[in-house]
Amino acid sequence: MEKPNKLCVAISGANGFVGKNLRRLLHKKGIDLVSITRRNLHNYKFETKILSPNLSKNIPISKLNKCHAFIHLIGTGKQNTTTDYEYVNVGLTKNAVAICKKAKIKKFIFISGLGVSKNTTSAYFISKYKAEQLIINSKLNYTILRASYIIGKNDPLSISLTRQIKHGTIIIPGSGTYHLQPISVNDVAEVIYRALISKKFLNKVIDLVGPQTVTFEKYVKIFKNKKSAKIKKIKLENAYYDALHNLKSVFGIEDLNILVGDFIGNHEKLKKLSKMKFQTYLEVLQARGLS
Numbered sequence: 015m016e017k018p019n020k021l022c023v024a025i026s027g028a029n030g031f032v033g034k035n036l037r038r039l040l041h042k043k044g045i046d047l048v049s050i051t052r053r054n055l056h057n058y059k060f061e062t063k064i065l066s067p068n069l070s071k072n073i074p075i076s077k078l079n080k081c082h083a084f085i086h087l088i089g090t091g092k093q094n095t096t097t098d099y100e101y102v103n104v105g106l107t108k109n110a111v112a113i114c115k116k117a118k119i120k121k122f123i124f125i126s127g128l129g130v131s132k133n134t135t136s137a138y139f140i141s142k143y144k145a146e147q148l149i150i151n152s153k154l155n156y157t158i159l160r161a162s163y164i165i166g167k168n169d170p171l172s173i174s175l176t177r178q179i180k181h182g183t184i185i186i187p188g189s190g191t192y193h194l195q196p197i198s199v200n201d202v203a204e205v206i207y208r209a210l211i212s213k214k215f216l217n218k219v220i221d222l223v224g225p226q227t228v229t230f231e232k233y234v235k236i237f238k239n240k241k242s243a244k245i246k247k248i249k250l251e252n253a254y255y256d257a258l259h260n261l262k263s264v265f266g267i268e269d270l271n272i273l274v275g276d277f278i279g280n281h282e283k284l285k286k287l288s289k290m291k292f293q294t295y296l297e298v299l300q301a302r303g304l305s
């Protein structure tokens with residue numbers, strides 16, 4: 015029989031990379047899930063599914079009334095003429111906040127981006143900043159997590175590097191000496207779980223970053239390991255040219271901005287709040303057989 019005080023959370027963007035990993039962990043912890051997604055997904059026991067393309071007014075609020083928190087994972091780092099940052103990162107966050115108000119869900123957890131600040135000039139970071147402000151001003155309890163590269167099975171960076179290895183050449187834009195601070199997707203899921211159950215995360219903006227920084231060049235070399243592929247440095251000018259002219263370029267404009275931006279976060283604060291032991295990027299790559 016179901017326990018009366020069983021925790022229930024709603025997750026939007028449930029079928030994405032973080033969503034899939036988070037649902038697996040929360041399901042293991044015995045939490046009821048209401049997963050909101052555009053496409054059909056494989057349900058867990060104690061998981062309710064809501065199909066919605068845009069978190070519109072038609073969302074069945076009755077399915078969300080028992081939720082204690084809303085974890086908003088919808089987001090994009092690429093825009094084009096049919097879908098843009100303002101619509102996805104700002105507009106759908108606005109809709110998510112409105113749903114919480116209607117369903118009387120009190121807590122909101124959001125993944126923003128490492129590098130977001132009031133002074134940013136990047137279109138992607140501006141949209142994430144606006145989303146953060148919507149949440150902070152919503153009067154909901156919130157936790158905002160500003161993530162660096164999240165890595166694990168089928169993370170976007172590994173998919174891109176694996177594809178490039180298959181084609182024989184991995185590209186490094188510019189010098190490759192800018193840094194990443196990768197964090198394991200399993201640790202990300204655990205942090206979100208702790209943010210759900212602990213008051214320590216209440217109304218905070220926290221960097222979601224791993225324990226080590228690494229240059230992009232070093233990360234690529236470790237990832238490649240003994241696989242046969244060339245590593246080719248190209249001029250930043252050429253990488254931006256490709257990003258501006260080709261929808262399928264290896265690096266999009268914002269990928270390049272994030273890399274060159276060389277953003278480093280505060281891992282110690284995350285460690286202190288969560289009291290977790292985090293995996294290093296090397297441990298994640300080794301566990302996945304990727305290095």
Ligand SMILES: NC(=O)c1ccc[n+]([C@@H]2O[C@H](COP(=O)([O-])OP(=O)(O)OC[C@H]3O[C@@H](n4cnc5c(N)ncnc54)[C@H](OP(=O)(O)O)[C@@H]3O)[C@@H](O)[C@H]2O)c1
Nearest residue numbers: 027028029030031032033051052087088089125161163164
């Ligand atoms: N992965 C990273 O390294 C990283 C780093 C920094 C920040 N983040 C942020 O963390 C969150 C989760 O990231 P992720 O890696 O899981 O991303 P992801 O795999 O791309 O998943 C994002 C999900 O958002 C939903 N979505 C995307 N575009 C949409 C649109 N136009 N309309 C409606 N829904 C849309 C989709 O959910 P459904 O498929 O369920 O419909 C998609 O699967 C995002 O907000 C992302 O910006 C991620």
